[in-house]
Amino acid sequence: MIVQLIKRVLQLSKNKGESHRNFSPSIQYPPPIDETTIHLLANRYEGKLLLRNEIAIDEKSFQHLLTLRYFTSIPSIEKRMIATTCMRCNNIEPSLFGTIPCAKCERSHLYCRKCIEMGRIMECEQLYYWSGKQFDWPKINNPCTWKGYLTNAQKNATRKIENAIKKNEELLVWAVTGAGKTEMLFPGIELALSMGKRICIATPRADVVRELLPRLQNAFSSVHIQGLYSGSRDNDGTAQLIIATTHQLLRYRHAFDVLVVDEVDAFPYHYDQSLQFAANRAKKLSSSLIYLTATPRKKLQKRMKSKKLKTVFVPLRFHGYPLPIPKPIYSSKLNKNLRETILPETLRRWLAQRNSPSRQLLLFVPTVDLAEQLIHSVTSLLLHFNLIKSGSEVEYVHAEDKKREEKISRFRSRQLYALITTTILERGVTFPSIDVVVLNAGHEVFDEAALIQIAGRAGRSPLDPKGEVIFLHEGKTDAIVEAIRLIKDMNKRGKLLLSEKEVRN
Ligand SMILES: [Zn+2]
Numbered sequence: 001m002i003v004q005l006i007k008r009v010l011q012l013s014k015n016k017g018e019s020h021r022n023f024s025p026s027i028q029y030p031p032p033i034d035e036t037t038i039h040l041l042a043n044r045y046e047g048k049l050l051l052r053n054e055i056a057i058d059e060k061s062f063q064h065l066l067t068l069r070y071f072t073s074i075p076s077i078e079k080r081m082i083a084t085t086c087m088r089c090n091n092i093e094p095s096l097f098g099t100i101p102c103a104k105c106e107r108s109h110l111y112c113r114k115c116i117e118m119g120r121i122m123e124c125e126q127l128y129y130w131s132g133k134q135f136d137w138p139k140i141n142n143p144c145t146w147k148g149y150l151t152n153a154q155k156n157a158t159r160k161i162e163n164a165i166k167k168n169e170e171l172l173v174w175a176v177t178g179a180g181k182t183e184m185l186f187p188g189i190e191l192a193l194s195m196g197k198r199i200c201i202a203t204p205r206a207d208v209v210r211e212l213l214p215r216l217q218n219a220f221s222s223v224h225i226q227g228l229y230s231g232s233r234d235n236d237g238t239a240q241l242i243i244a245t246t247h248q249l250l251r252y253r254h255a256f257d258v259l260v261v262d263e264v265d266a267f268p269y270h271y272d273q274s275l276q277f278a279a280n281r282a283k284k285l286s287s288s289l290i291y292l293t294a295t296p297r298k299k300l301q302k303r304m305k306s307k308k309l310k311t312v313f314v315p316l317r318f319h320g321y322p323l324p325i326p327k328p329i330y331s332s333k334l335n336k337n338l339r340e341t342i343l344p345e346t347l348r349r350w351l352a353q354r355n356s357p358s359r360q361l362l363l364f365v366p367t368v369d370l371a372e373q374l375i376h377s378v379t380s381l382l383l384h385f386n387l388i389k390s391g392s393e394v395e396y397v398h399a400e401d402k403k404r405e406e407k408i409s410r411f412r413s414r415q416l417y418a419l420i421t422t423t424i425l426e427r428g429v430t431f432p433s434i435d436v437v438v439l440n441a442g443h444e445v446f447d448e449a450a451l452i453q454i455a456g457r458a459g460r461s462p463l464d465p466k467g468e469v470i471f472l473h474e475g476k477t478d479a480i481v482e483a484i485r486l487i488k489d490m491n492k493r494g495k496l497l498l499s500e501k502e503v504r505n
C-alpha cells in the first residue's frame with residue numbers, strides 16, 4: 001500500500017513535467033521503510049544535491065528518512081572567518097551574496113545571487129543528499145541501435161574514449177569542426193551502459209541538449225534518456241543516460257561514472273568557475289571525465305602539453321576533406337568605413353572573383369548594431385552582383401532576435417541568400433553550401449576559438465566540402481594568426497593520418 005502510494009506520488013510529479021517545487025503530498029511512512037520504497041527513492045535522489053522544496057516527499061516522512069540517515073543535510077551557505085561560501089555553486093564573491101528579509105526566520109539574511117537561476121538559495125536553508133543504499137543501475141547489453149559507420153579517425157578516438165571509461169580516466173577529445181563527434185561517443189556510451197554505469201553528457205547550451213536528445217534516443221532506442229535544461233519536461237533525473245546543460249549539474253553530487261563535457265570551451269562554461277566546480281562535483285570520485293571540443297582553451301592546452309591530460313586528436317572531418325583555411329584580407333580604413341556603414345572595397349573584389357557564387361553567404365559582424373546597420377549596404381552590393389533578386393533574400397540575426405529560429409531555418413532552406421550574424425552562429429549550426437565572411441575579424445569578440453568555430457561553418461557537406469572563408473581585417477590580431485595556424489596544423493595531422501594505412505592505437 002505504502003509503496004503504491006509512493007509510486008503514485010513519484011508518477012504524479014513526473015507527469016506534471018516540472019520540478020519538485022510546490023509539491024506537498026500527504027503520504028507518510030511508518031517505520032521501518034521497505035526495500036522497494038528505498039529502491040525508488042535511491043533511483044530518484046542518489047547523486048543529487050537539492051533544496052528541501054526540490055524533494056517531493058511530505059515533511060513527516062522526510063524527517064523520518066533524515067532520522068534514519070537516508071538523507072544527509074549540509075548548510076546551503078557556510079559562513080567562516082575568511083569567507084562565506086555557497087555550498088551549491090561554490091560562490092565566495094561577497095558582492096554576489098545579497099541580503100533579503102526572510103518570512104520564515106523573521107529577519108534579514110544572506111542568499112546567493114550567483115546561482116539564483118536554479119532557484120533562490122537562502123542562508124537558513126539546508127541542502128540534502130541521499131546517503132542511503134546505492135542504486136544499482138542495470139547492465140544493459142547491446143543497447144546501441146545506430147547503424148552508421150565510423151571513419152578511421154573516429155574509430156581511433158572511440159578506442160581512447162572506451163579506454164578512459166574502463167579505467168576511470170580523464171581524456172580530451174580534440175576533434176575538428178565537422179568531425180562527427182556525437183557519433184564518436186556511441187561505442188563509449190554502449191560500453192558504459194553494459195557495465196551498469198551512469199552517464200551524463202553536459203553542454204553549456206540548452207539548444208545543444210535539445211538537438212542531441214533525439215539523436216541519442218535514435219541511437220539508443222530502448223534506453224530511457226532524459227534531457228535536462230531550464231524548461232525541459234521529462235526532468236526528474238532518474239534516467240541512466242542524461243543530457244544536461246552544465247547549469248543543471250549544480251543539482252548533482254557524485255552522480256555520474258562517466259561525465260562528458262561537450263563544447264568545454266563555449267560560453268558560459270569556460271569562464272564560469274561555478275560551472276566547472278559543478279561538473280567536478282557531479283561526477284563520482286572514481287569516474288571518467290571526457291572533454292569534447294574543437295577549440296580547447298589555453299588552460300586545457302597547457303595541461304595537454306605538460307602531459308597531465310591525455311588527448312586524442314580527430315583532425316579529419318567525417319567526409320575526409322581538410323578544413324577550409326581562412327584567407328586574411330587587409331582592408332584599409334575598415335573600422336571607419338563600417339562606422340559609416342560603408343562595406344570595404346575588398347569585399348566587393350572578393351565577391352567579383354569568388355569560386356562559387358551559388359554558395360550562400362554567412363557574414364559575421366562583431367556587434368548587434370552593425371548587423372542591423374549593414375543590411376542595406378549588403379543588400380545593395382548583392383543586387384549589384386545579381387546574386388539576389390530582392391532585399392527579401394537578406395536578413396540579419398542576433399541572440400535577442402525573437403525570429404532567430406525562423407530566420408535560420410529560412411537560410412537553411414535557401415530562401416535567404418545571405419545572413420548577417422553576430423557570434424551566436426559561430427557554432428552548433430550546419431549549412432550545406434556556404435562561404436563565410438568575417439567583417440572586422442580583428443575585433444576583440446573574435447577570439448581564436450570563435451574564429452576557428454566560424455571558419456568551421458564552411459565546407460561541412462561532402463557535396464561541397466570546399467567553402468571559402470575570408471577574414472577582413474585592418475591589422476592581424478594574435479587571434480587571427482593563431483586560428484589560421486591551428487587550422488593548418490590540424491590539416492597537417494589529418495594528411496598524416498590519411499597517409500597511414502592503419503590508424504595507430
Ligand atoms: Zn530564513
Ligand SMILES: [Zn+2]
Binds near residue numbers: 090091112114115
Ligand atoms: Zn550559489
